[in-house]
Amino acid sequence: MTTITPIGRRERRFPGWVFQAMVCLVAFAANSIFCRQALMQDQIDPASFTAIRLLSGAVFLLCLIRSRQPRPAMGGSWRAGLALFLYAYLFSIAYVRLGAGVGALILFGAVQVTMFACAWKQGEPVQKKALIGMSLAFCGLLVLLLPGADTPPMGSALLMAVSGMAWGAYSLLGKGCANPLADTAGNFARTLAMLCVLGPIMLLGSHPRLSVPGVLYALASGILASGCGYALWYGTVKKISAQHAATLQLGVPILASLGGVWLLDEPMSIRLLTVSIVVLGGIALSLRARIA
Template identity: 50%
Template sequence: MSMRTLLLTALAMLAFAGNSLLCRLALRETEIDAASFTSLRLLAGALTLWLLLRLRSANTPSVGSWPAAAALFVYAAAFSFAYINLDAGAGALILFGAVQLSMLAWGLYRGERLNLKGTIGLLVAFAGLLILLLPGASKPPTAAALLMLVAGIAWGIYSLLGRGVNDPLAATAGNFMRTVPLTLLLSALLIGQVRWDSAGVFYALLSGALTSGVGYAIWYSALRGLQAFQAACVQLSVPIIAALAGSLLLDEALSLRLLLSATAVLGGIALVLSAKHRRV
């Protein structure tokens, strides 16, 4: 893996973790509803990416695709609504478990294979995530768990669709712009449940503009240098990064279990990223 891909991947994971923190803050500590958060997030992302395209070149068209936009919208909406009734640990486990399974299944289907070193790394990373999440996770409500499962599969599909794009910024901008009619329809259908406050709106706009819009464009750039196994495994770091950031920024407890989990997950990812892969 090149240093450029490694740097882009690290930045994308930080953006994803920041997005989780902003969503958690908004839906747990402000008055904004899930539909409004989703709509503002996607609209802010679309506007920010459009402006970045214009600054880069006035003649650069947005590209993207409707399948990718649909996957992005389903992920964002299901993620927001699931977190109304899910605790953070169970939600992260379901989301990223679904992401890994969908992307790894695609990699296997396309003939990618891990060697022994990569397989051990993947198992160590999964074990580290389980150490952090399972012991403290209560049984989640069925409907919310299913929504988060859908969100994870949708994000896996979105990531896979982005692996072959030639212009990550233009593709991400096009995808976000295509979600606008979908998000307006969502808001119209749930107009009677709309509520928000200034803090909730701020978190939604920041999530859309920075950690979603810019973050996803960085992720699409990183995906060009990652195999499906690598792209799937590296995202296991997001719950760990989010938990560590929550400890530093939100005064959440930093336990020995968290430190051990972080060591296992990041060590496992390092093994997967350094392992040789083969196709059959």
């Protein structure tokens, strides 16, 4: 029996990159939870957390590539490696004194501004639905995170903003990658050279602290949330515009907050539930402009 498609109706398929992007956002949210648990409970210092995170991510990715290719070709670039290093290190330092919600707002607000500004500068057309969706999602985050929050320390806030700019730059550099796994592995490997050079400076004025839970959180952050998540993100970001990539990431603070309710026994509020719907609705509106 032959099925006749009505004239003028266009069949739409749910694009595979949407599911891939959702997995990336879950990985990013997991990173926030791992970091929050390790650093805010003083189970590890920021420099050690960053070093273990980058080292474990690099080793995991290199072993994964080697298992698939006896003589793997290293990808990535020094610019992307530097952006990754700055993001990871400043992120860890800033989260010591920032609340999780305020820190997430500053981080992904800076990511969004960076990626939209670069897209506009490079002549990428701004779609109306994407702009409205981005604005709706961002306003939702402001409603959730700003009222009632203490004024964040200026130094930590600036560090988190620079971290967000570095992650935005790292995401933009991934738009031209040919092999996401090899490029991510190469970027992580380059951060190890930066750790060797800057490691002594990172330890100045700090008091190294290591505990079993802190090391495990850093390993989970490096291998699962960073190594796997960032390789998958590089495979996703090259398929979508910078606008959509920036708007998508506004869902991470919501996922992190909901993850805190589920995993860390943090209280669920009506405001969190309502704003989550608003933010996710804004993201859906932005994505609709991409899918349509």
